[in-house]
Amino acid sequence: MTTDTPRPPRIDTSKAHPARVYDWLLGGKDNYPVDEAVGERLPAEARDAARQNRQFMHRAAAWIAARGVDQFLDVGTGIPTEPNLHQIVQRLVPSARIVYADNDPIVLRHAEALLVSRPEGVTDYIEADVRRPDKIVRHAREILDFGRPVALSLIALMHFIPDEQDAHAIVRDLVATLPSGSYLVLSHAASDLYPELAAQVTAEYAKGGIRLGFRTRPEVARFFDGLELVEPGLVTATQWYGSDPAPEQPEGSGIYAGVARVP
Incomplete structure (x- = not known):
């Protein structure tokens, strides 16, 4: 693994960060009291999400x-939590190459130690903002x-980019660099599935200084404009099972999710 960061970055523990709050929600230990304070105020459904x-x-x-894709660009990586994306992919394609990106310095420190490739493949990390x-x-x-085809992964990331920062343009710019046969993998918090819950989560994150921009299904669908959504299309995270059938009664979810191919 390599990084373009020349010296150990300073970690600001006075402000909550989405990656560390997410780590807390997953039961991780790589967060600070300011992140835990946000997580503690969130409803139980946030952990489910x-x-x-x-x-x-x-x-x-x-x-x-x-399907043979052996290159992945994962933006908004978060604190490493096993199994990580490269572990999933390299079990199937040992020579796969994965680039991780996140804008939290603590993620960089953990990435350098934990996001280790199989000998046949490569993992790399950049400290960078999706903006x-x-x-x-x-x-x-x-x-x-x-x-050659690259899979771009944007998991639970774009709802941290409000409309005035033009989230859709950011995704368009990233997708525009991908050749035919590439994929976009995206999940996004919904504002229209459980509106009261979405409003509560947004308010609690705001108290921690983190802005959210939950979106409706049509607004999330715009991220896939010009792409070919694979079955079952844009659904909730618990309904997306790729080629396999979803459970007859999937768990409720306030997260939209989809995978699309670049034509």
């Missing part, structure tokens, strides 16, 4: 790797071959 997101990522990554897609892609090109 974090788990559902993680499980969707596992299924989607495995589905794509099973700088140019920086992410420039670094990823050093590791990934953008002349």
